[in-house]
Amino acid sequence: MKGRWIGALLPVLFAALSLSFDRPVQTTKVKCMVQLTNYSGEGAYLAVSVLDAHKKYLKTLYVLGDDQEWYPDFDAWWPFYVAQGKPNIDAMNMATIYGGVRTIFVLEIDREFIDKDKILHSETYLENL
Numbered sequence: 211m212k213g214r215w216i217g218a219l220l221p222v223l224f225a226a227l228s229l230s231f232d233r234p235v236q237t238t239k240v241k242c243m244v245q246l247t248n249y250s251g252e253g254a255y256l257a258v259s260v261l262d263a264h265k266k267y268l269k270t271l272y273v274l275g276d277d278q279e280w281y282p283d284f285d286a287w288w289p290f291y292v293a294q295g296k297p298n299i300d301a302m303n304m305a306t307i308y309g310g311v312r313t314i315f316v317l318e319i320d321r322e323f324i325d326k327d328k329i330l331h332s333e334t335y336l337e338n339l
Contacts, residue, residue: 236321244274244332245312253306254336255280257287258317261329268328271317273299275306283335 246254255275260268267290282288291297307313319330 237318238321238324240317240319241314242272242317243312243314244307246307246309246334249309249336251309251336253308254334255284255306256332256334257284257291258330258332259287259290260319260323261331263327263329265329265331267331268323269320270294270299271319271330272301272303272315274303274313274315276302276304277306280335284333286331287333 242258244256253275255277256273257270258272259270262268267287270287270291281291284291301315301318303313303315317330
């Protein structure tokens with residue numbers, strides 16, 4: 211009885227595993243540290259993206275600060291974000307960063323973006339400086 215149950219379950223298990231491994235995601239993790247110069251005022255927002263050689267946005271990797279009221283003040287990143295339909299960003303940190311403070315985070319970058327024709331771009335915005 212036990213043998214038949216396991217025998218019937220194995221093909222289903224292998225089928226599920228093959229579906230989940232059809233397209234493995236190839237990423238590289240990169241640890242980043244950002245430290246702002248000392249200033250007094252509100253926190254800063256940060257967007258980190260991948261650009262192509264022509265400075266066209268390809269993907270948003272990380273956003274620091276989740277108050278979307280301030281996103282339109284990003285001169286370069288905001289139009290890309292809007293054009294993409296304002297997608298949810300997996301790597302979003304709720305807190306902003308203040309003057310003189312440093313933060314460390316890990317970017318998970320698709321390997322297809324790691325070559326000589328891609329640019330890792332960061333843009334910051336300070337509210338009420």
